[in-house]
Amino acid sequence: MDFARRSIVSIRDFPRDEIESVVAMALDVKAGKWADALQGKVLATLFFEPSTRTRLSFESAMVSMGGRVIGFADANISSAKKGESLVDTIKTVTGYCDVIAMRHPVEGAARLASQVTTVPVLNAGDGANQHPTQTFLDLVTIQEEFGHMDGLTVGMLGDLKYGRTVHSLAEALSLFDTHQVFISPASLRMPETTIDELNKKGASYEQADELTKVESRLDVLYVTRIQKERFVDFQEYERVAGAYRIGRSELELLGAQCRVMHPLPRVDEISESVDSTENAIYFRQAHNGIPTRQALMGLVTGAIR
Amino acid sequence: MTTRTHKVYAIERGTVIDHIPSPMALKVVEILGVEHEGILTVGINFKSDKLGTKDIVKVENLKLTADVTDRLALVAPKATINIIEDGKVVEKRTIHAPHEFKGLLRCPNPNCITNVEEVTSHFIREGEDDQPHVRCLYCERLYKKPSELVV
Numbered sequence: 001m002d003f004a005r006r007s008i009v010s011i012r013d014f015p016r017d018e019i020e021s022v023v024a025m026a027l028d029v030k031a032g033k034w035a036d037a038l039q040g041k042v043l044a045t046l047f048f049e050p051s052t053r054t055r056l057s058f059e060s061a062m063v064s065m066g067g068r069v070i071g072f073a074d075a076n077i078s079s080a081k082k083g084e085s086l087v088d089t090i091k092t093v094t095g096y097c098d099v100i101a102m103r104h105p106v107e108g109a110a111r112l113a114s115q116v117t118t119v120p121v122l123n124a125g126d127g128a129n130q131h132p133t134q135t136f137l138d139l140v141t142i143q144e145e146f147g148h149m150d151g152l153t154v155g156m157l158g159d160l161k162y163g164r165t166v167h168s169l170a171e172a173l174s175l176f177d178t179h180q181v182f183i184s185p186a187s188l189r190m191p192e193t194t195i196d197e198l199n200k201k202g203a204s205y206e207q208a209d210e211l212t213k214v215e216s217r218l219d220v221l222y223v224t225r226i227q228k229e230r231f232v233d234f235q236e237y238e239r240v241a242g243a244y245r246i247g248r249s250e251l252e253l254l255g256a257q258c259r260v261m262h263p264l265p266r267v268d269e270i271s272e273s274v275d276s277t278e279n280a281i282y283f284r285q286a287h288n289g290i291p292t293r294q295a296l297m298g299l300v301t302g303a304i305r
Numbered sequence: 306m307t308t309r310t311h312k313v314y315a316i317e318r319g320t321v322i323d324h325i326p327s328p329m330a331l332k333v334v335e336i337l338g339v340e341h342e343g344i345l346t347v348g349i350n351f352k353s354d355k356l357g358t359k360d361i362v363k364v365e366n367l368k369l370t371a372d373v374t375d376r377l378a379l380v381a382p383k384a385t386i387n388i389i390e391d392g393k394v395v396e397k398r399t400i401h402a403p404h405e406f407k408g409l410l411r412c413p414n415p416n417c418i419t420n421v422e423e424v425t426s427h428f429i430r431e432g433e434d435d436q437p438h439v440r441c442l443y444c445e446r447l448y449k450k451p452s453e454l455v456v
Contacts, residue, residue, distance in 0.1 A: 010445060086422055108418035108443025127416050129445055193447050 003299035007114035007121040011135040011168045016175040019139060022295060025304065026140045029065075030291035037303045038067035038294065044097035045071030046089070047124070048080055048104045053264065053286070054124050054134075058101040061293035070096060087116050094119050098301050101293075120300035122293070128164055134263060135168040137292040141285040142220060145259055150177040153216050158224035158244050158269060161188040165263045166224055170194055174203035181216050182207045185240045188226065210243065211250060218254060221246070222261045223282075225269050247271040251279050261285050313348045319365040321387040322374065324353065329380050330360035332455065336376050336409065339364050355383070371398060376409060378402035378430075378437060379451040402437045405429050410439065410454035417444035428454075 001021050014022070028034065043062040047055050050073060059069045075081060080089060086109060093100060094117040102110055103124040110123035110130070125131040142149060154173055156166045160182050170180055171194065180198075182190045186209060198205055208214050223246055231237035246260060251274060254260075262270060262282040274280050298304030325333055330347045334340055346363040353359035374386050378400050388396035406428045412419050419426045419441070428439040431447065439451040448454055 012445065086418075105416075106418050106421050107414065107416050107445070108441065111443045112418050112422065112424055126418075127444070196447070 002305075003296075004302035004305070005118070005120055006300050007110075007123075008132050008136075008296055008300065009110045009114050009121065009123045010130045011132045011172050012130075014132075014172075019136075019172060019175065022136055022292075022299065023140050023143050025299060026136065026288070026292040026295040027144060029295045029298070029304075030140075030144075030288070034065070034294070034298060034304050036066035037298050038062055038065035038301070041067040041099065041297070041301055041303060042097040043067055043069045043071070043297065044093050044100045045069060045073070045124075046093065046100060046102040046104075047071065047073045048075040048086075048102070048109075049125070050074050051103050051125060054103065054131075054289075055101075057286075057289040058122075058124065058133075058293055061290045062297060064290065065294050065298070067098075067297075071101075086112065090117050090121075093117075099297050122296060122300070125164075128162070130168060131164055132168065133289070133293055133296060134165050135172050136296065137285065137289045138165070138169050138222070138261065138263075139172060140292050141261065141281060141288045142259075144288065145281060146219065149173070152176075152219045153179045153181065154220045154222065155181040155183055155211075155214065155216075155218040156190075156222045156224070157183045157211065157246075159188045159226045159230065160184040160190040160224070162227070162230060163224040166222065167191070167194045169222065170205075171197055174198050174201045174205075178204070179216065180205040181214055181218065183209070183211055183214060183244075185209060185226075185244070187240075188230065212253065218258045220259050220261060221254060223266075223269055224263065225265075225267055241269070245269050245271065246274060248273050248277075251277060254279070313346050313361055313363060315392065316346070316363050316365050316389055317392050319363060319367055319389055320369040320374075321389060322362045322364075322377070322381070323359070323385045323387065324355060325360035325362065325377075325381040325384050326356055327351075327358040327360050329452075330362050332380050333360070333362050333377055333384075336380065336455065337362075337364070337369065337373060339367065339369075342367050371401070374398075375401055375403050376406075379406070379410070379439070380455060382437065402430050405442075406439065406451075409456065410451060411456050412441045412444060412446070413448070413454065414441065414444045414446050417441060417446070419443055 090113045101122045107127035107129040110126045114121040226241045344365040348361040408425045427442040432438040440447045
């Protein structure tokens, strides 16, 4: 399996065996097998939209494996502000780096970028579309925790309609022999297009509107934030958001085996009292962004094979 | 009222596209890009056992290749193509939906890069030949009525 020069634009581009290969590589990297493999490599972080934690994760990943970083963190300080097209920016930056990590507010921007450069592009988020390194790090975390993906029951809770991470995760998990449980208010259900995809793949799933109504024993509960701006009525938001918060009593309901994940940032959908429990793995999940992105950057630059 | 001897005049040489769902004939002419290619005969709203009503387009003196007629997959997936020479049908074929469509459709997602930068639209076909869905290669949205996306 050769990933050299390949761009990581969408999790949909990856069949199961390639996902398994990337996940295994990320865990090897985490175990220290490829120290300094990125020495001499230059990462360009092109963030046309601010995203501090994703950018820091990419930068830390590159620097701590021996590479260097150039880039910008806001389109206002880039040439985009002067009216330069995305294509021109990418073609120019191509001469300055070995790999590009790019976030852009417009959907499909990363795909376009990958078509006009000889340097591999890692999509760090394109509008509401894809954020594949997030999906990979989610899968790495699940694999690390359980040693396998097949046979797991994975719940997803909160805003499943607008949450980009859960759409990609659900599609990726459907490549494995998993059962998925989607728990959300009726107005924020998993979109039809994602459900269609799962049906097409013959995936096993159920939908529920409350955690208490879920009978399946969950191995993972992936929590997402319900955003205030999705609601016209503030009282409605308060009522709905309150019903999807995870605290100690919800943990009791979920059981000791259940691992709680969250793409972060969290606001109040998981009580801080959960942080110190065995169930909580969301900070470890965020930290897994480092070996995951190191593995991906290593693979696409050819530094790791 | 006198009986019409011909609904659409037969042609000596060229291409006949039959079984076009009504009223898509003009769209078909546009997609084929044959507006300026000599004489065209267009019939709309004929009775059809298969479709209820159908349209028909005859392109004189031009033998359209499958590459060209397959572009009709999104507006007339059940159309039949007859190639005529010396007044006789020398080839008969159906439409096979291509795997991808470049430049033919417009992505309706305003936040798709194809509507922001100068990019040729590019859609991938999903689903069956006679009921194709298309997915934008860029924003990855899936559209179940691709005929509505034809530029």
